[in-house]
Amino acid sequence: MRTQVAIIGAGPAGLLLGQLLSRAGIDNVILERRSASYVLSRIRAGVLEQGMVDLLHEAGVGERLDREGLVHDGFALAFRGALHRVDLKELSGGKTVTIYGQTEVTHDLIDARQALGRPAIYEAEDVTLHDFNGASPRVTFRANGRTEELHCDFIAGCDGYHGVSRRSVPTDALHVFERVYPFGWLGLLVDRPPAAHELVYANHERGFALCSMRSAGRSRYYIQVPLAERVENWSDDAFFDELRRRLPAAVGDAVMTGPSLEKSIAPLRSFVAEPMRFGRLFLAGDAAHIVPPTGAKGLNLAASDVRYLFDALREHYRDRSDAGLDAYSARALARVWKAERFSWWMTNLLHRFPEKDGFGQRIQQAEFDYLTQSRAAGITIAENYVGLPY
Template sequence: MRTQVGIIGAGPAGLMLSHLLHLEGIDSVVLEIRERSYVESRVRAGVLEHDTAALLREVGVGARLDREGLVHTGVELRFGGSSRRIDLAALTSGRSITVYGQQEVVKDLIAARLDAGGQILFDVGDVALDGLDSDAPVVRFTHEGTIRELRCAVVAGCDGFHGVSRGSVPAAQRRTVEHVYPFSWLGILAEATPSATELIYAHHRRGFALHSMRSPEVTRLYLQVPPDTGLADWPTTRIWDELHTRLATDDGFALKEGPILEQGVTPMRSFVTEPMRYGRLFLAGDAAHIVPPTGAKGLNLAMADVRFLASALIDWFRQGRESGLDEYSARCLRRVWRVQHFSAWMTGLLHRPADADEFADRLQLAHLEYVATSTAAATTLAENYVGLPLDWSDRVDTSAKPAVPFA
C-alpha cells in the first residue's frame, strides 16, 4: 500500500487530520487497532472548546453537533455551601463551550471519511514503524490475517498514550516530563435528567465532585477518590450518597438519580513528550501529552495539534515549504504547556489533598472566593476554559529563551 500520510489511530486527532488533508487533496490511510464498534462507543471527553466546535462545523461535520450538542455560556463553582456562576461568554466576548461526547465526534468523522472514500482499517495488529529518519517511512501491520506494509511520506502518531508511535522514537531522541496526582476520579454515566443546566465544579472537605451531562437524558458525574480505589469499594448507594453530600448547597440543591449505565476509575496525571517530531514521524494528541481531566482539555488539545500539523503538511506537499514542519513541535508545545498549567491550576484549586489541614482548606476557599468575585481572576478561568484562540501559540514571544528548557 502507498499513501502520502500514514495515520496511526482512529481517535478524534487521527480522523480529523485525515479529513483536513482530504479537503486539500492529500491522501492518507488511517490504521486503528480496535474494532469500529469499540471506537464509536467508548465514552471519553465531552466538552468542546469554542474553536473545536467551530472547526467541526467548518469542515462539514457539525450538523449533528448543532442538533444534539448542548451549548453552555457559563460554568458553576460550588464551595462553602453556595454556588457562583462564571459567565464564560461575558468574559470572553461571546465564546462558549459545547457538551458533545467524544464518541459522537468520532462517529461523525468516521462517517465523513468513509462517505468520501477514505481508507480506515480497523482491527489491525502488530503495528511497527520503520525508516522514520528517512524520506520513505514504512508502517508494517497485520489486517484480516495478512501481513501488510504501508509506504508513505509522513507518519502521524495519533494512537494515544499506550500506542506504538511514541515508543518508536529512540529513547535518546525524546524526553518525557510527568506528574502523577495523589488521587483518581470515579466517574459514572447515569440515566438521569441533569440536575443543572451547566457544569458544576464542587469543592468539598470530603473531596472534589463534578456534575456534567452528555444529553438531556444522561448525566455524567465524578468523585475525587484515593488513587488505589477499586470499583468494588464503591457500591451504588455509596456513590449516590457521596455525590449528594459533595454537591449539596445551603439552599437545598436536589441531585437527580438514575440507573448507572457505566462506571470507572481514572488515574490523574500530567505527561509531556518533547519534541513532538522525530524525522518523518509527528506525534499528536495523547501520544504526546496527557492532562488531568479537570480542565476538559484532552480532546481539544489534540484538535489543536492536528490543525497545526495539517497546515504544515499542506504547505509541504503543495509548495515544498518545510518551515511549518520544522516549527510544528515548538508551536504545539507552547500551547501544551499553557494547557498543562491551566489544568494543574484547576486541579489544585478544587481537589482536597489527602494531608490537607484546616489552613489548607481555608486557603482553597479564599482562592475560590477570589476567582468567583474578581473579574480579572474569573477572566483567567474563562478564557482558558473556552479555549485560547488557535493563533495564540503564534503570538507568544519566545525570542528571549529557547522553547525547550533543557539541552
C-alpha cells in the first residue's frame, strides 16, 4: 500500500487531519486499533473554542454543529455560595464557545470521510512505525488476519496518550514534563436538562464541582474525589446529593436527577512531551500532551495541532516548501504551554488540595475576589477560555 500521509488514530485529531488533507487533494490513510463503534462510544469533552468551530467548518463538517451546538457567551464561577458570571463575549471582543460533544464531532468526521470514500482501517493490530528518521517511512500492521505494509511520505501520530506513536520514539529523544494531581473527577451523564444554561465551576470546602451539558436535554456533572476513589462506591443518589452540597443553593435546587447513562472517574494530569516532530513523524493531540479538563483545552489543543500540521503539509505539497514542517513543533508547543498554564491555573483555583492549609484557601478566595473586581483579570480568563489565536 502507498499513501502520502499515514495517520495513526481515528479520534477527532486523526479524523480532522484526514478530512482537511482529503479536501486539499492530499492522499491519506487512517489506521485505528479499535473498532469504529468503540471510537464512537467514548464519552469525552464538549466545549469547543471558536478556532475549532471555524476549523470544523473549513473541513466541511459544520452543518450539524451549527444546528445542534449550544453557543455560550459566558460561564460562572462559584465560591462559598457566591456566583460570578464571566461574560466571555463582552470581555473577549465578541468570541464565544460552543457546546457540542466530542462524540458528535467524531461522528460527523467519520460520516464525512465515508462520503469522500477515503480509507480508514479499524481494528488494525500490531501497528509498528518504521524508518521515520529517513526519507521513506512505512507502517506495518495486521488487518483481517493479514500483515500489511503502508509506505508513505509522512506519519501523523494522532493515537493518544497510550498510542504507539510516541512510544516509537527513542526515550532519549524525548523530554517529558508531567504533573499528576492528587484527585480525580467523578463524572455522571444524565438525560435531564442542565441546572444552568451555562457552565458552573464551583470551589467548595468539600471539593470542586462542575455543572456542564452535552445538549439542551443532556447534562454532564462532575465532583472532585480522591484519586483512590472507586465508581462502585457511588450510587446515583449519593452523587447527586454530594453535587448539590457543593453548589450555590439556586443552582443545586435546579439539578434534575435521573438514572445515569455513564459514570466514571477521570484522573487529572498535566503532561507534555517535547519535541513534537521526529524526522517524518509528527505527534498531535494527546499523543504529545495532556491537560486537566478544568480549562476545557484537551480537544481544542488537538485541533490547533491539526491546524498547524495541515498547513505545513499543504505547504509542502502545494508550494514545495518545508518551512511549515520545520516550524511545526515549536509553533504547536508555544500554544500548548499557554494552554497548560491556563489549565493548571484553573485547577489550582477551583480544587481543594490535600496539602493546602488555611493560607492556600485564603489565596484561592483572594484570587476569586480579584476576578470579580478587576476587568483586566476578567479579560485574561475570557481570552484564554475562548481560545488563544492560532
